[in-house]
Every structure is written in C-alpha cells, then in structure tokens.
Amino acid sequence: MATKRPLTPFELAHFDRRYQLTDMSKAEVALHIGTTVRGAVDLDILRRVLAELAAGHALLRATVVRDTADDLHFELLEGYQPPLEVREGGAEEYWRLINSPHDWSDGLFKVIVLREGDIHQIVLVAHHGICDGRSMFPLVGEMWERYGAHLAGSPLPPSDSDHDLVDGVDAQLAASVTDAEVDAFLGQLAAIAQASGPDAPAPLRLPVAGDGVEDALGRFRVQYIELSPAETGAVIATARAAGFSVNSLLTGMALTALRPELDGGAEPAMLLAAIASDLRAELVPPLTGSTVLNCVGGVLVPLFAGTGADPIELGMMVEAGVKGAVDARFSALLLRALTRGLDPVAAGLPTVLPTMSVSNIGLIPEYPVPVQLELVRNFVFGMGVGHSPVATIYTIGDRLTIQVGYDTVEHSHEQIGRITEALREQLRRVYGVPAAMS
Incomplete structure (x- = not known):
C-alpha cells in the first residue's frame, strides 16, 4: 500500500498560490461541513467515530511534507486521531470559525463542536486540496451512521472505501x-x-x-x-x-x-x-x-x-x-x-x-x-x-x-x-x- 505520493499540479494549486491554475485562487481554502442538532452529543463516541473515518479514508489521515528537493508530498499518518475541539458559542462563533485560518501542519482533517445550551453544531473541517462537497456530504452521513451504531452498542466494521492512497x-x-x-x-x-x-x-x-x-x-x-x-x-x-x-x-x-x-x-x-x-x-x-x-x-x-x-x-x-x-x-x-x-x-x-x-x-x-x-x-x-x-x-x-x-x-x-x-x-x-x- 502506498503511504506517500507527490501532490499533482491540481492539488498544488490548492496548497500554494504560486501554482494557481486560473485567475481564481483556490489556495488554502477549507471546507466546513456538518450538522447542527439539539440534544446531548457523546463526545467520546464522536472521537472514536472520527478515528474510524480517518482510518477508512486515506487523505483524511494525510499530512503534507516537503522533501529535500522542495517538492510537496502527501504522507499518511497511521493511527491518526483527528483533533476534536469544543467551543462555546452559536451562529457568531460559526462565522468566526469559517473566517479563521487553519494550521494544517499536523493533519488536514479535524472537527470543531460549537456548543450553545443544548444546541451542538458539529463542523467537519478539511483542506479543500484533499476533498470536495461530493465526497464530504457522504462522509457526514457515514459519521452519523457510525455514531448511531456505537450508541446502539454495535460498532460498524472498518471502511474499505478508499483505505489506500489514490492519485489526484x-x-x-x-x-x-x-x-x-x-x-x-x-x-x-x-x-x-x-x-x-x-x-x-x-x-x-x-x-x-x-x-x-x-x-x-x-x-x-x-x-x-x-x-x-x-x-x-x-x-x-x-x-x-x-x-x-x-x-x-x-x-x-x-x-x-x-x-x-x-x-x-x-x-x-x-x-x-x-x-x-x-x-x-x-x-x-x-x-x-x-x-x-x-x-x-x-x-x-x-x-x-x-x-x-x-x-x-x-x-x-x-x-x-x-x-x-x-x-x-x-x-x-x-x-x-x-x-x-x-x-x-x-x-x-x-x-x-x-x-x-x-x-x-x-x-x-x-x-x-x-x-x-x-x-x-x-x-x-x-x-x-x-x-x-x-x-x-x-x-x-x-x-x-x-x-x-x-x-x-x-x-x-x-x-x-x-x-x-x-x-x-x-x-x-x-x-x-x-x-x-x-
């Protein structure tokens, strides 16, 4: 199984403005996607689910490294646990979140939970260079499916959707x-x-x-x-x-x-x-x-x-x-x-x-x-x-x-x-x- 590969030109354009392909820069854009729910969210279960998502989707456990020739590569981090951060706040905190720069040095996927009373906004944050809406919407669905299975005491088996590192x-x-x-x-x-x-x-x-x-x-x-x-x-x-x-x-x-x-x-x-x-x-x-x-x-x-x-x-x-x-x-x-x-x-x-x-x-x-x-x-x-x-x-x-x-x-x-x-x-x-x- 490949655990490292160079970024393609299309992917480079999402990580470095020097490589942009058109007048519209895509560099360092983050996708924020998820669900707002009312009720108690079990954060321990959510952490386990996030680790399962990263284990089953290669680029969710990837980081970007620069080699001695100054070329960028994706490198997989086995056993990666996506960070889970809880912040107090509602709509205003969400606006602050989508406007904040993200540190991608330790990984390209994380989750922020915004909490206001009994309202929980679960925000999956991923670098746009590794994902798009067509793949992230199903990921949110998989998150809830796995969360519900853990809640019921019957965890789902590991995903083999894209466990291996596919090319750009x-x-x-x-x-x-x-x-x-x-x-x-x-x-x-x-x-x-x-x-x-x-x-x-x-x-x-x-x-x-x-x-x-x-x-x-x-x-x-x-x-x-x-x-x-x-x-x-x-x-x-x-x-x-x-x-x-x-x-x-x-x-x-x-x-x-x-x-x-x-x-x-x-x-x-x-x-x-x-x-x-x-x-x-x-x-x-x-x-x-x-x-x-x-x-x-x-x-x-x-x-x-x-x-x-x-x-x-x-x-x-x-x-x-x-x-x-x-x-x-x-x-x-x-x-x-x-x-x-x-x-x-x-x-x-x-x-x-x-x-x-x-x-x-x-x-x-x-x-x-x-x-x-x-x-x-x-x-x-x-x-x-x-x-x-x-x-x-x-x-x-x-x-x-x-x-x-x-x-x-x-x-x-x-x-x-x-x-x-x-x-x-x-x-x-x-x-x-x-x-x-x-």
Whole structure:
C-alpha cells in the first residue's frame, strides 16, 4: 500500500498560490461541513467515530511534507486521531470559525463542536486540496451512521472505501484524456478566440458594494434559503415540466435574481455562470462519491439576459450550455490542459471572474441522525478571498437548501440580501408558497 505520493499540479494549486491554475485562487481554502442538532452529543463516541473515518479514508489521515528537493508530498499518518475541539458559542462563533485560518501542519482533517445550551453544531473541517462537497456530504452521513451504531452498542466494521492512497484527479484523467484530445481542444479554443476578436463582450460582474472593510465577525458570510419537503417537490416538478434539470432551473433563477443588481442597463447583457462539475465519472475506472478526493471541475456558461429575464428561459440556456460542455468533455479537457501548462490568456479563455458561481451537490440520502437528537440544520461552506458570490445547492432527503456565500469586502450584507430575497421571490412564483430564509 502506498503511504506517500507527490501532490499533482491540481492539488498544488490548492496548497500554494504560486501554482494557481486560473485567475481564481483556490489556495488554502477549507471546507466546513456538518450538522447542527439539539440534544446531548457523546463526545467520546464522536472521537472514536472520527478515528474510524480517518482510518477508512486515506487523505483524511494525510499530512503534507516537503522533501529535500522542495517538492510537496502527501504522507499518511497511521493511527491518526483527528483533533476534536469544543467551543462555546452559536451562529457568531460559526462565522468566526469559517473566517479563521487553519494550521494544517499536523493533519488536514479535524472537527470543531460549537456548543450553545443544548444546541451542538458539529463542523467537519478539511483542506479543500484533499476533498470536495461530493465526497464530504457522504462522509457526514457515514459519521452519523457510525455514531448511531456505537450508541446502539454495535460498532460498524472498518471502511474499505478508499483505505489506500489514490492519485489526484488530474493524474487519473491521463488514463481517459489523451494528449491528442487536449491538443485538439486547445486548437478549438484558439479558433474561438480568433473569431471573437478583441471587441467581444465581457461578462458583467456584480458591482463592488462593500466598503473594503470586512464584517467584524470576518469577511465571509452566508445567507440561507431552506425549503420544506412540499416546496422541494414543487421545484423538482417545475424543472421536470420544463424539461431540464433542477440545477439549470435554480441557476436560471439565481441569475434572474442577480441581474437587476448588475450595471449595464435593462437591455440584455452577457453573464457568465461558472458551474461546478464532478469529474469522477470521467475517470477510468470511475470513482465513487464515498472516495474522499477533490474532483471538482467546472464549466463556463455564457448567456445574455436583461433585467426582466425569465428564469425558465435562462434555465433552458443553462441546460443547453451545460449539456454542450458535458458532451464535449470540456471540464476534463480544460483541467488536463491547465495542469499541462496552458496559458489561459494565450488560449483565449475568459480572464475575468464569473458573474456567479454555482455548486450543486445534488441529492444526498437523509443523514441517519439518532432519534435522541433533533436535526436543526445541515450546512457547508468553502470559498476563497475575492471569489464571486457562490450559490451552493444541496438536497438532503426531501429538503432542498440554497446557500449564498459572499465576501463582505466585495459585497455588503444588504446587496446579497436583496439578491437572496429576489431568489426567494423567484421560488414563490414557482410553487406559490413562501420559503423560509434566515
């Protein structure tokens, strides 16, 4: 079993700004994910569960070491016990946590429990260089499954999901994306750039509305829209009736909500949606979602919209753009090109940040939270300095959640609040009943 391997170029970009692959830096971003419950949490059981998670998922027990040639490697720490820290506090303490730098020198995975009365917020914290939302949501489910088994006196056997150290997604793509395909892809990019010319329209960005000084609790914040099962069902039914995915519908709605905040007048103008994609299916053999690894790719969908845009029409445009990108294997080809040393400017790729980023984790089985505990909220957060607002979407069981994350140095609570309220209004028009927002 391999216990050490070098970081791939894609992974290096998440650990060191010198290796970033695009204008949007991903270095030193942490993922914070977990569950808020009401009731007594057995911390001793939770510690045992965390050790089991690390034993069954290689990168959760990894650290980053630098060799004599100054190259970075992952090295496994056998018997690693992820740190568990308990802090007093609720919502404000969570904002402080997601805004705090993390020391990764002794490990890349830990847990913080925020306690306020009988409310416990269990926050799994992992370096984004080793994981993504698609692997961390199942990990939270596994945590609760193992916790419940210990509580019942019947611990689960060790996991063999990814006990061995797998290679980075960009290295694995080499088995399914050839150099000839990358060369052809670069040729297409060059042709598009040449045909577009220097006068091609640039996508609009949300105007900077912050004062350049972060919120007292930290620069990153989140606003939530949480739907009931009935509301979630109505959104799914609307997307099916329109003939496209829930992701396309919600992206169209988010862009419709955002459009009045953009400069450029009421007439149609170019927007650019950056939509996260999961590269697991592109790998040979494909990886399961339970394998903890960062496999996030992305597609860029340009579209034109005025202030009176219809979300269904925008959703259709998003669906067509995503389908075309998937059929062309855009995300896999782009990542291979970038890690091979592609110069984005020379290739004619957009060098501006997108109007909005959308990350839809999709449908996740309901977490097996023990009956002794009451579920309050599920959550996830991970973004970097200067990123465009990020709409993170996930459906756990029969409840859909939309989180709008933002950088308060760039965008004020009031500005993002208007956008979130406009998105809630878009949802009201879909199913005719209000969605809860907090």
